[in-house]
Amino acid sequence: MTRLFSARGWIALAAFAAALLLVVPVLALVVPQGSALHLSQYWVGLCGKFLCYAIVALAMDLVWGYAGILSLGHGLFFALGGYAMGMYLMRQIGLDGVYHSPLPDFMVFLDWKAYPWYWSFTEHFWYCAALVVLVPGLLAYVFGWFAFRSRIKGVYFAIITQALTYAALLLFFRNDTGFGGNNGFTDFKRILGIPIATPQMRVVLFMLSAGALIGSLLLARWLVSSKFGRVLAAIRDAEPRVMFCGYNTEHYKLFVWTLSAVLCGIAGALYVPQVGIINPSEMSPANSIEIAIWVAVGGRGTLVGALLGAFAVNGAKSFFTQAFPEIWLYFLGLLFVLVTLFLPQGVVGALRLLRRGKPAPAA
Amino acid sequence: MSSMAYSTALDSSPPSGEAVYGRMASEGLDTSHGAILYLDDISVSFDGFKALNKLSLSIDVGELRCVIGPNGAGKTTMMDVITGKTRPDEGTAFFGQTIDLARLSEAQIAQAGIGRKFQKPTIFEQHTVFENLELAMKSDKRVRRTLFARLSSEARDRIAAMLERVGLAGAAERVAGLLSHGQKQWLEIGMLLMQEPRLLLLDEPVAGLSDDETERTAELFLTLAGKHSLVVVEHDMAFIARIARKVTVLHEGSVLAEGPHEQVQADARVIEVYLGR
Ligand SMILES: Nc1ncnc2c1ncn2[C@@H]1O[C@H](COP(=O)(O)OP(=O)(O)O)[C@@H](O)[C@H]1O
Ligand SMILES: [Mg+2]
Numbered sequence: 001m002t003r004l005f006s007a008r009g010w011i012a013l014a015a016f017a018a019a020l021l022l023v024v025p026v027l028a029l030v031v032p033q034g035s036a037l038h039l040s041q042y043w044v045g046l047c048g049k050f051l052c053y054a055i056v057a058l059a060m061d062l063v064w065g066y067a068g069i070l071s072l073g074h075g076l077f078f079a080l081g082g083y084a085m086g087m088y089l090m091r092q093i094g095l096d097g098v099y100h101s102p103l104p105d106f107m108v109f110l111d112w113k114a115y116p117w118y119w120s121f122t123e124h125f126w127y128c129a130a131l132v133v134l135v136p137g138l139l140a141y142v143f144g145w146f147a148f149r150s151r152i153k154g155v156y157f158a159i160i161t162q163a164l165t166y167a168a169l170l171l172f173f174r175n176d177t178g179f180g181g182n183n184g185f186t187d188f189k190r191i192l193g194i195p196i197a198t199p200q201m202r203v204v205l206f207m208l209s210a211g212a213l214i215g216s217l218l219l220a221r222w223l224v225s226s227k228f229g230r231v232l233a234a235i236r237d238a239e240p241r242v243m244f245c246g247y248n249t250e251h252y253k254l255f256v257w258t259l260s261a262v263l264c265g266i267a268g269a270l271y272v273p274q275v276g277i278i279n280p281s282e283m284s285p286a287n288s289i290e291i292a293i294w295v296a297v298g299g300r301g302t303l304v305g306a307l308l309g310a311f312a313v314n315g316a317k318s319f320f321t322q323a324f325p326e327i328w329l330y331f332l333g334l335l336f337v338l339v340t341l342f343l344p345q346g347v348v349g350a351l352r353l354l355r356r357g358k359p360a361p362a363a
Numbered sequence: 364m365s366s367m368a369y370s371t372a373l374d375s376s377p378p379s380g381e382a383v384y385g386r387m388a389s390e391g392l393d394t395s396h397g398a399i400l401y402l403d404d405i406s407v408s409f410d411g412f413k414a415l416n417k418l419s420l421s422i423d424v425g426e427l428r429c430v431i432g433p434n435g436a437g438k439t440t441m442m443d444v445i446t447g448k449t450r451p452d453e454g455t456a457f458f459g460q461t462i463d464l465a466r467l468s469e470a471q472i473a474q475a476g477i478g479r480k481f482q483k484p485t486i487f488e489q490h491t492v493f494e495n496l497e498l499a500m501k502s503d504k505r506v507r508r509t510l511f512a513r514l515s516s517e518a519r520d521r522i523a524a525m526l527e528r529v530g531l532a533g534a535a536e537r538v539a540g541l542l543s544h545g546q547k548q549w550l551e552i553g554m555l556l557m558q559e560p561r562l563l564l565l566d567e568p569v570a571g572l573s574d575d576e577t578e579r580t581a582e583l584f585l586t587l588a589g590k591h592s593l594v595v596v597e598h599d600m601a602f603i604a605r606i607a608r609k610v611t612v613l614h615e616g617s618v619l620a621e622g623p624h625e626q627v628q629a630d631a632r633v634i635e636v637y638l639g640r
Contacts (some may be wrong), residue, residue, distance in 0.1 A: 227512040246473035
C-alpha cells in the first residue's frame with residue numbers, strides 16, 4: 001500500500017515542524033535581544049512570508065506538477081485571500097485612522113459616507129475567514145467549470161489565467177471598486193483586538209503559517225498518493241486515455257483546481273497581517289509567473305521541490321533586491337532559462353536522477 | 364453523471380447464448396435484436412472533406428468484425444464517432460437498442476461498456492504496469508470515490524490475473540514507459556479488458572508487433588470473441604486472414620464491401636481499391 005511518507009520522510013517532516021514550531025519561537029521570544037542567537041522581528045516576518053509562499057508553491061504543484069494544468073494566475077487567488085483578511089484588518093483599525101472616522105481612510109478620502117454593501121459583516125473575523133476560502137474557491141470553481149468544459153488546455157489556459165489576474169488587477173486599481181485603489185489596505189493596528197505589530201503576535205502568525213504549511217503538505221501528499229492522485233497524473237500524461245477509461249476528467253481537474261485556489265487564499269490571508277499591506281500589485285501577471293518559476297526550479301510533481309523552490313528563489317530575491325536591486329529580474333530570467341535547459345525536472349528531479357544514476361522517464 | 368435511464372426491454376429471443384444475454388440485460392444494455400452496435404448513415408466532415416460518408420454498419424453480439432481499408436478510409440474516424448471523441452454531422456449511433464451515443468460523453472460511453480485501443484499505444488507512461496491496470500479497472504470512477512478508494516484483495520487478484528494474461532506478470536512494478544513496444548500494446552489491451560467492456564474497438568492492435576506477438580494477439584482475440592464483441596481495424600492481411608470471420612471494407616468514408624473474408628478478398632472492387640494505390 002502506498003504510505004504517506006517513508007520513515008525518513010516522516011523524520012524529515014518532524015524535524016521541519018520542530019524547527020518551525022519550537023526553535024523559531026524560542027529564538028525569537030526567549031533568547032534575549034543582543035544575543036547572537038536572537039531572531040529579530042524582521043527575520044520572523046521574512047520567514048513567515050516565505051512559509052506563505054511555500055503554501056502557494058504547493059498549491060501550484062498540485063495543479064501543474066500533478067494535473068498538468070499550468071496556471072499563470074495563482075497570484076490572483078493569493079491576493080483575494082489577502083484582501084478578504086485585509087477587510088477585517090481594516091475594520092479593526094476602528095477610529096484610530098488618520099481621520100478618526102469609523103470608515104477606512106481611503107473611503108473618507110473618497111468622501112464616502114458609509115461602507116458599501118459588500119463590506120457588510122466584514123467586522124466579524126469568522127465572516128472574513130469564510131471569505132478567505134469562499135471567494136478564491138468560488139472564482140476558481142466558476143472559471144474552471146467553463147474552462148475545463150470547453151476543454152481549454154495548455155498554453156491557452158495559461159494565457160487566460162494571465163488575462164484573468166490582469167483584469168482583476170485593473171479592477172482593484174480603481175478607487176471606485178472600494179478596496180483602496182492602488183494603495184490597497186495598510187496601517188493595520190489589531191487582529192482580534194490584539195495589537196498586531198508586537199513580537200509575540202509576529203511569532204503567533206509565523207506559527208500559524210507554519211501549521212498551515214505543514215497541514216497543506218500533508219493534505220497534498222495524501223491527495224497525490226491516493227488513487228485520485230494517480231488519476232490526476234494520468235490526466236497530465238494521457239488525458240484521452242483517462243476519459244476512455246470512464247473517468248470524467250473535468251471533475252478531477254475542477255476539484256484539484258478549486259482546492260489549489262483555496263490553499264492560495266489561505267496563504268494570502270496569513271501573508272497580509274505579516275507584511276502589513278495588500279495592494280493590487282499582488283495580482284500583477286509577473287507575480288503569478290514567479291510562482292510557476294518557484295515550482296519549475298524546485299521540481300514539478302514532487303511537492304518537496306515546490307517547497308524548496310519557493311524558499312530558494314525567494315531567499316535569492318531577498319538577497320538580490322537588497323544587494324543589487326537592479327539585476328534581480330535579469331537573474332530570475334536567467335535562472336529560469338538555465339533550469340529549463342539543464343534541469344528540466346528541477347533541483348529535486350536532478351537529485352533523484354543522481355541518486356538513481358539512470359534517467360527517469362521524462363516529466 | 365450517467366443518470367440516464369436505459370430502458371431494458373426484455374422481449375424476443377436471445378441471440379447467441381442465454382448466459383451472455385442475461386448479463387447484458389442486467390447491465391442495462393438492450394441487445395434484444397442481436398446487435399450491439401448500430402451506425403446509421405453517419406457522416407463526418409473536416410473542413411468540407413468527408414471523412415465518413417453515410418456510413419452504416421451493425422455489429423452483432425459476440426461478433427469479431429474486421430474492418431479494413433486503405434489509409435484515410437475513415438477507420439479511425441469511425442472509432443472516434445463511436446467513442447464520442449468526434450460528433451457526427453449526420454446519422455445516428457446506437458449502443459444496443461436504446462443507448463444513443465450522441466448524447467453521452469466519452470467517459471459515459473466508456474462506462475456504458477465500450478472500450479477502445481488507440482492506433483498509437485496509449486498507456487500511462489509514468490505509472491507502473493500495475494497502476495495502469497488499477498486505473499483502468501471497472502469501478503466507481505467519481506472523484507469522491509477515488510479519493511478514498513482502497514484496493515480490495517479481490518481487485519488485486521483480478522489485476523494479477525490480467526498481468527498473467529497479457530504476459531506482464533514479471534513487470535508489475537515496472538514503469539510502463541520503459542516497456543517494449545509490444546508490451547505496451549499488450550498492456551493497453553489489458554487495460555481495456557480491465558474495464559470489462561461489452562464492445563472492444565481495436566485500432567491497428569498488431570502494428571509494430573513481431574510475428575510471434577502477432578500470433579499470440581490473434582489467439583487472444585479469438586478467445587475474447589463470444590464473451591465480448593470486437594471490432595478490429597487492421598492493415599496486416601495475414602492477421603486478418605488468421606482471425607477474420609466477417610470483414611467490412613471501408614473506402615472514402617463508406618462501406619465498399621462486407622461479407623465473409625474469402626468473399627471480400629475476391630471482390631473486384633476491393634482488389635481495385637487496394638491494388639489501385
Ligand atoms: N481531426 C481531423 N481534422 C482534419 N482531417 C481529419 C481529422 N481526422 C481525420 N481526418 C482526415 O479524415 C480522413 C480519414 O482519416 P482516418 O479516419 O484517420 O483514416 P484511417 O484510420 O482509415 O487511416 C483522412 O483523410 C484524414 O486526413
Ligand atoms: Mg487510422
